Amino acid sequence: MPIRLFDSLTREPRELKPSHPDGVFRFYNCGPTVYAPAHIGNFRTFVVNDVLRRLLELEFGADKVKHVRNLTDVDDRTIGQTQKEKRPLAEITKKWTDKFHADCDALNCLRPHVEPTATGHIREQVSMIECLMEKGNAYRAADGSVYFKINSFPGYGGLSRIKERELKVTNTVADADHKDSVSDFALWKAYKPEEDGDVKWPGPRGASEGRPGWHIECSAMSKKHLGDTIDLHTGGVDLLFPHHENEIAQSECCNGTTFAHHWYHSEHLLVEGTTMSKSKGNYYTLSDLVEKGYSPMAVRYALLMGHPRKQLNFMLDSLRAAESALRKLNACFEQLYTKLKTLPEVPTRKVHWGVFEPVWVALVEDLNTPAAIGALFTAIDQIPFASLSESESKDLYIGLTQSKAMAFGIPHTLEMSASLSGSGTLKGSANLSIVERKNSEVPAAITALAEKRWAAKQAKDFATADALRKELAAAGWSMLDSKTDYKLEPVKK
RNA sequence: GGUGCGGUAGCCAAGUGGUAAGGCCGAGGUCUGCAAAACCUCUAUUCGGCGGUUCGAUUCCGCCCCGCACCUCCA
Numbered sequence: 001m002p003i004r005l006f007d008s009l010t011r012e013p014r015e016l017k018p019s020h021p022d023g024v025f026r027f028y029n030c031g032p033t034v035y036a037p038a039h040i041g042n043f044r045t046f047v048v049n050d051v052l053r054r055l056l057e058l059e060f061g062a063d064k065v066k067h068v069r070n071l072t073d074v075d076d077r078t079i080g081q082t083q084k085e086k087r088p089l090a091e092i093t094k095k096w097t098d099k100f101h102a103d104c105d106a107l108n109c110l111r112p113h114v115e116p117t118a119t120g121h122i123r124e125q126v127s128m129i130e131c132l133m134e135k136g137n138a139y140r141a142a143d144g145s146v147y148f149k150i151n152s153f154p155g156y157g158g159l160s161r162i163k164e165r166e167l168k169v170t171n172t173v174a175d176a177d178h179k180d181s182v183s184d185f186a187l188w189k190a191y192k193p194e195e196d197g198d199v200k201w202p203g204p205r206g207a208s209e210g211r212p213g214w215h216i217e218c219s220a221m222s223k224k225h226l227g228d229t230i231d232l233h234t235g236g237v238d239l240l241f242p243h244h245e246n247e248i249a250q251s252e253c254c255n256g257t258t259f260a261h262h263w264y265h266s267e268h269l270l271v272e273g274t275t276m277s278k279s280k281g282n283y284y285t286l287s288d289l290v291e292k293g294y295s296p297m298a299v300r301y302a303l304l305m306g307h308p309r310k311q312l313n314f315m316l317d318s319l320r321a322a323e324s325a326l327r328k329l330n331a332c333f334e335q336l337y338t339k340l341k342t343l344p345e346v347p348t349r350k351v352h353w354g355v356f357e358p359v360w361v362a363l364v365e366d367l368n369t370p371a372a373i374g375a376l377f378t379a380i381d382q383i384p385f386a387s388l389s390e391s392e393s394k395d396l397y398i399g400l401t402q403s404k405a406m407a408f409g410i411p412h413t414l415e416m417s418a419s420l421s422g423s424g425t426l427k428g429s430a431n432l433s434i435v436e437r438k439n440s441e442v443p444a445a446i447t448a449l450a451e452k453r454w455a456a457k458q459a460k461d462f463a464t465a466d467a468l469r470k471e472l473a474a475a476g477w478s479m480l481d482s483k484t485d486y487k488l489e490p491v492k493k
Numbered sequence: 494g495g496u497g498c499g500g501u502a503g504c505c506a507a508g509u510g511g512u513a514a515g516g517c518c519g520a521g522g523u524c525u526g527c528a529a530a531a532c533c534u535c536u537a538u539u540c541g542g543c544g545g546u547u548c549g550a551u552u553c554c555g556c557c558c559c560g561c562a563c564c565u566c567c568a
Contacts (some may be wrong), residue, residue, distance in 0.1 A: 030538060030568075032568075033568095038568080040568045041566095041567090041568060043537095043568080044568070045568035046568075048568095073527090075566075076566070077566090077567090083505050084504085104565095107546095110546090142502085145523085158566095160496095161496085162564095182565090183565075185566080187566070192505095213566080214566050215566080216494080234547090235568065236567080236568030237497095237561095237562085237563075237568080238562090238563075238566085238567050238568065239566095239568070241563085241564075241565075242566070243565090243566070243567095245565095246565085246566090265568090266568070267562085267568095268500085268561095268562070268563090268567095268568070269568085270561070270562085273561080274560095274561075274562095275561080275562070285553080289504085301516095301525050302505090305505065305506065305516080307506085307507075307508065310498075310499075310506095311499075311561065311562065312505090312506090313505070313506095313561095314505095314506075315504080316506090317504060317505075317517075318505060320515085320517070320518090321504080321505065321516060321517035321518080321559045322517085323552075324516080324518090325515090325517070326529095327530080327531095328516085330532090331531065331532090350558075354495080362507090368507075368508095370505090370506055370507050370514095370516090371506095371508075371514075371515085372507095372514080373506090373507090373509060373515065373516070374506085374508095374514045374515030374516075375514080375515080376515085377514090377515050377516065378514070378515070385532095420510075457526085457527090460526075462526055464526065465527075466526095466527060466528090469528065473528095477527080478529075479528080479529085480529050480530075481527090481529075482529095482530090482532095487529095489529095
């Protein structure tokens with residue numbers, strides 16, 4: 001069953017397939033601006049794109065997908081941050097790039113094959129701007145900046161259907177000073193000492209020194225790493241206009257050919273029913289949520305609970321729901337695990353998923369993640385765990401692993417692996433990192449209380465044991481007993 | 494003002510011209526010193542309101558009410 005995905009350009013779902021003779025699917029995803037930690041809204045887009053990447057690999061093969069995602073490390077916001085902190089640009093962008101990578105890893109997002117930076121591709125951007133100037137699509141302004149001339153590209157507005165909108169005119173004074181038309185956008189921004197600090201590069205021929213505009217980086221880096229024509233270009237809805245519209249204009253005018261065959265935009269995340277903002281107090285980074293005691297996997301799951309093309313209302317309760325759901329999914333894996341002497345190798349290309357097939361159907365029909373989650377649970381309910389043969393268990397394990405772990409990117413946890421060590425290998429999921437709730441440091445006083453309670457329990461002094469349990473709870477810890485051992489877990493804030 | 498999206502059980506959320514997936518929560522049960530976990534069962538005569546089309550609409554059309562987002566550098 002082919003992967004079909006809504007195309008923002010034609011406004012209907014279309015099949016995704018490689019268009020180049022080498023069979024490699026070329027996938028460009030607009031990445032973050034590294035001037036601050038990414039928030040969970042940003043991560044919704046990256047997690048959705050990660051599922052998409054995984055589907056493409058299952059369908060075409062891991063070596064037949066080339067995924068490029070840029071890092072915007074020079075623009076108004078990054079430069080603004082250097083001015084605010086009085087630190088070099090590279091220091092700031094390195095710090096937030098590292099943080100972004102750590103967050104992506106925690107969310108189990110696959111790294112793109114190429115992660116180009118704007119500052120690493122100044123030459124490519126400059127030569128593209130020169131190309132546009134030579135072809136008459138761009139002009140030098142009085143201050144030495146270079147602008148793209150919208151009127152020179154008849155196709156402008158095709159993606160965002162701009163002609164059908166009546167634009168609010170907000171940038172009449174500040175930006176219009178050097179432009180021929182208010183809607184022309186900057187390809188190159190002339191250096192301004194009072195704003196830009198020491199951030200500057202030699203400009204295109206005939207222009208001043210300065211730095212690239214925002215949009216040109218994606219055109220230039222996409223061209224360098226994926227070629228003139230790509231198979232899929234994605235990002236958040238907010239990028240549809242003007243960013244992607246401008247990319248099309250730049251690339252198609254310079255390259256003289258179709259820029260992207262397919263466009264996909266994921267909708268925004270809302271938090272508690274409204275757009276996230278620091279002033280509303282509903283602005284979360286991944287670290288904020290982890291500090292509250294939620295696991296990154298719960299965040300990943302919660303971000304996939306809504307259809308990617310619909311605004312998703314995210315709430316802290318969603319994370320509790322996600323954790324409970326994840327536990328149930330893990331329990332299913334553990335039941336299969338106990339049936340298997342060794343875990344089978346899981347193919348990297350999609351196989352027949354059996355009862356899990358509806359999960360694939362939901363995912364490839366316009367990336368319907370919530371329907372796929374529903375199908376996952378429905379499938380699990382159909383498994384007769386009590387009467388499974390080893391070979392049935394093996395097939396189910398492969399189906400579950402490909403659907404849940406490989407497509408959804410939610411690895412199986414192996415809390416039981418220690419007790420079962422020696423009885424099986426973990427080959428099948430060795431490549432899937434296990435991301436569990438970060439165990440907070442347990443204070444010595446709490447450990448001491450827990451030890452006392454455990455001793456009392458062993459001595460069948462239940463009155464004392466219960467009193468100590470209450471004491472622990474009051475201190476914010478809950479004690480989870482098993483037959484032979486106990487675990488301490490902080491009560492969630 | 495313009496463009497677009499949405500209003501489905503306590504919460505989150507799919508979906509279809511033929512009579513409502515799934516998750517969470519909750520309730521009951523099994524198990525268990527207690528707690529937690531796990532497992533089983535149950536939980537929307539109804540899909541914002543009013544009309545219309547239809548044998549039949551939550552699903553199509555019209556109007557209304559409410560909410561949200563976007564409209565030049567925000568995923």
